[in-house]
Amino acid sequence: MNNHEVGSLQEKLLVKDMMTCQVVTVPHDLTMEQVKALLGDMAITGAPVVDDKGRICGIVSMFDVLKALEENLLSLPVAGRMSTPVIVTTPDSTVAEAIALFRQHRFNRLPVVDGERVVGMLTPGDIVRKLANVLKLDLVEEAAGPQENRTILQWAEEFPVAAGEFGQAGEVSIAIKKKLQEAGLSPLVIKKAVIAAYEAEMNMVIHSHGGAFEVRMTPEGVLMTARDQGPGIEDVAKAMEEGFSTAPQNIRRMGFGAGMGLPNIKRSVDSLEITSRIGQGTEVKMVIHFQDGGLNENKTDHQ
Amino acid sequence: MKIKQIINELALEVIVPPRGDYEVQSGYTGDLLSQVVARADRDFIWITIQNHLNVIAVACLLNLAGVILAEGIEPIPEAVEKAREEGVCLLSSPEGSFELGGKLYQLFNVEVESCYT
Numbered sequence: 100m101n102n103h104e105v106g107s108l109q110e111k112l113l114v115k116d117m118m119t120c121q122v123v124t125v126p127h128d129l130t131m132e133q134v135k136a137l138l139g140d141m142a143i144t145g146a147p148v149v150d151d152k153g154r155i156c157g158i159v160s161m162f163d164v165l166k167a168l169e170e171n172l173l174s175l176p177v178a179g180r181m182s183t184p185v186i187v188t189t190p191d192s193t194v195a196e197a198i199a200l201f202r203q204h205r206f207n208r209l210p211v212v213d214g215e216r217v218v219g220m221l222t223p224g225d226i227v228r229k230l231a232n233v234l235k236l237d238l239v240e241e242a243a244g245p246q247e248n249r250t251i252l253q254w255a256e257e258f259p260v261a262a263g264e265f266g267q268a269g270e271v272s273i274a275i276k277k278k279l280q281e282a283g284l285s286p287l288v289i290k291k292a293v294i295a296a297y298e299a300e301m302n303m304v305i306h307s308h309g310g311a312f313e314v315r316m317t318p319e320g321v322l323m324t325a326r327d328q329g330p331g332i333e334d335v336a337k338a339m340e341e342g343f344s345t346a347p348q349n350i351r352r353m354g355f356g357a358g359m360g361l362p363n364i365k366r367s368v369d370s371l372e373i374t375s376r377i378g379q380g381t382e383v384k385m386v387i388h389f390q391d392g393g394l395n396e397n398k399t400d401h402q
Numbered sequence: 403m404k405i406k407q408i409i410n411e412l413a414l415e416v417i418v419p420p421r422g423d424y425e426v427q428s429g430y431t432g433d434l435l436s437q438v439v440a441r442a443d444r445d446f447i448w449i450t451i452q453n454h455l456n457v458i459a460v461a462c463l464l465n466l467a468g469v470i471l472a473e474g475i476e477p478i479p480e481a482v483e484k485a486r487e488e489g490v491c492l493l494s495s496p497e498g499s500f501e502l503g504g505k506l507y508q509l510f511n512v513e514v515e516s517c518y519t
Contacts, residue, residue, distance in 0.1 A: 182425065203421065203489070213443070269459025273488070276463055286444070293463045294439050301435075301456075354452045359436035368442070 107229060114197050115190035118211045118219035118231040124149045127178045131167040134159055134177050147210045147217050148181045150324055154215035157181030158208070187212045188221065194230075207286070224283035226364070254282075255315040260300055262309040265353070271312050272297040275323075281348055282316060288387055291367040292321050295385045298360040299325040302383075305350055306330075310380065320369070320388040331377040339365070341372075403513050405467055405491060408447065412495060412505055414470060417482055420491035426467040428510065431503045435460055442466060447506070449499045453477055458484040458492075467491065472499040 105401050115301055123141045125148045138144065138161055143158035159181040167173050194221055197209060211219035213263055227270045256270040256278065260366050275296045279289045294314070303310055303325055310327030332338050346356025365371050368385040375381040405420045413459060430442035431449040442448055444465040450457060451476050463467050468491035471477055477485075477492060484494040496503055 264418065265456065267455075269456050269463070273459060273461055282449070290444070290464075295461055297439055298436065316425065353454055353456070354433045354435040354438075354450075355456075357434045357436050359434070363436055363440050 106247060108194075110193055112194045112229065113190065113196065114188050114192045114211055115219070116191070117225045118221045119225065120219050122147065122210070122217055122220045124153075124217055124398065125159055125177060126153075127151075127176070127181075129177050130174055131164060131177055131180055132173040135164045135168070135173065138164065145208055147185065147220075148177055149217065155187065155210060155212055155217050157183040158185045158206075158210065160208075175236070182206075183296060185210060190218060191211065194210045196225055198223075198226065201280075207238055222283065223281065227281065227283050228301055237249055253317055257311050257313045259311050260307075260309060260327075262304060264304060268301060268304040269297065271300045275312075275314050277304050278314065279316075279321065285319075288321065288389065290383060291387050292323065294385070295364045295366040296323055297381050298363045302360050303327050305346055305355060307381065318389075320386055323385045323387075325381075325383040325385075327380045327382075329380045331372070331379055332375040332381055333377065335373050335375055343382065405447075405512060408468075408506065409493060410503065411509055412470075412497075412502060414493040414495050415481035416492075417477060417494055418485040418498075419472075419488065420468060421489050424467065429506050431499050439464065449502050449506070451475055451499065453481065455481055455484055458482060458488060458490050460470065461490045462488040468493055470495060470502055472497060472502055 123137070123143055123146045125137060125146045127148050127150050129137070138146065147155050148157040148159050148286065150156045157178070159177050162179050163182070167175065172180070186200055186204055186206070188200060190211055190213060200209060207222060210217050211221055220306045258274060259272055261267065272293060276289060276293045279292055300312060303312070307327035308329050310325065313324045313326070315322040337343055340358070341362045342358040344356045344358035350356045364385060369388045370386040372384040373381065403426050404423045405426050406423045408414070408426060410418060414421060423443055426447050427445040427446065429449065431448045432438045433443070433450050433452050435452070438448060438450070442464055445467045446464070447467045447470060448461060449470045449472055451472050453471060457469060458481050466491070471492070471494040474496040475494060482492065
C-alpha cells in the first residue's frame with residue numbers, strides 16, 4: 100500500500116459510501132436505565148440522542164451508562180447525561196474530513212446528519228474496512244456473528260528506540276497508540292497496549308543501550324516486542340518485584356524509576372515473557388489477546 | 403464537570419487551551435509517572451509538579467482531559483510545543499497539589515450532590 104494512494108482515496112471517497120445507514124436513536128426523555136436496556140437489546144455501545152422532532156441533540160454511550168451506574172444515577176434522564184455538543188459529519192463530506200474529526204476529537208463514532216436528521220453512523224472501523232476493501236489489502240476474516248463480516252487488518256511495524264533520549268521518550272508509544280486507534284481497536288485494548296508500550300519504551304530509554312520496538316497485529320491480538328542491545332537484566336525475577344529499581348537519582352527526580360514499570364506491564368497484558376542475557380540484551384514480549392474480536396464498535400450500529 | 407468550569411473555578415492559567423468545552427470525568431494527583439499511567443484514565447484531569455516532555459506523552463497516551471502544573475511551575479517550552487501539537491490542554495496554578503486537589507474534589511462532589519436535588 101502506498102501512502103499517497105490512500106491519501107488520494109480519502110479525498111475521493113465520501114462518508115455516505117462507508118457509513119452504516121440503519122441507526123438506532125435514543126429519544127431524549129428516556130432515563131439512563133432505559134438507555135442501558137436499549138443499548139443492551141440492540142447490542143450496540145452508543146447512539147445519538149434525538150429530541151421530539153427527531154433532531155440530533157447529543158450522543159450517549161455505554162461509557163455514560165457505566166458512569167451513571169457507578170454514581171447510582173440511572174434514574175436521571177439521558178438529556179442531562181449525554182455528551183453535547185455533538186460533532187457530526189454529512190453524507191457528502193470526504194473521508195479525509197471525517198478522519199480529521201476522529202483525530203481531533205476523542206470519540207469513536209460520528210453521526211452522519213442531513214440537516215438535523217441522523218441518516219447514518221460512521222466509525223473508524225468502517226473506514227478501515229472500506230479502505231482495505233478498495234485497496235484489496237490482505238484481510239483476515241474473523242470468526243464473526245452471522246450478521247456481520249468482521250475483518251482485521253494484519254500488519255507489523257518496527258520503531259527504533261534511542262537510549263537516554265528523554266526528550267523523545269514516549270514518542271514510540273504515541274505512534275503505536277495512533278496506529279491502534281486507526282486500526283479501530285477497542286479503547287480497553289488500546290489502553291492496555293499503551294500502558295505496556297509506554298513502560299517498555301521508558302525502560303529501554305532509561306536502562307538500555309537502545310533497541311527497537313515491534314508491534315504486530317494479528318486476528319488474535321496485539322503482539323509487542325521490545326528488543327534492546329544490552330546491557331541485560333541481572334535478575335529478571337528481582338526486576339519484576341514491585342518497587343525494585345536500578346534507575347539513577349536524576350531519572351527518579353523526573354518521576355521514573357519507582358520500580359513499577361514491569362509490574363504495570365504484567366497487569367496490562369495477557370502474557371509477558373522476558374529473556375535477558377548479560378552483555379547481549381533483553382527481549383520483552385507482550386501479548387494482548389482480543390476477547391471479542393478486539394475491534395471497536397464492531398457490533399455498533401450494525402443490526 | 404466541564405473543563406472550562408474547572409479553569410474558571412480554580413482560576414487556572416491557560417497555557418494550551420482545551421479543544422472545546424468537554425466533560426472532565428475525574429482527577430488524579432501524582433508525580434510518579436508509572437503510578438499515573440496505571441491509575442489515571444481517559445478524561446481525567448492530572449495535577450503534577452513534573453515538568454518535562456514525558457508529562458505530555460502520558461497525558462496524550464491516556465487521553466487525559468488536561469494537565470495542571472502546580473506550585474507555579476512554568477512548563478519548559480518544548481512541553482508547551484508538544485502539548486499544542488498533541489492537543490493536550492496544559493494549565494498551571496501557583497497553588498500546591500494538595501490545595502488544587504482539594505478544591506477539585508469539592509467541585510466534583512458539589513456537582514454530584516446537585517444531581518440528587
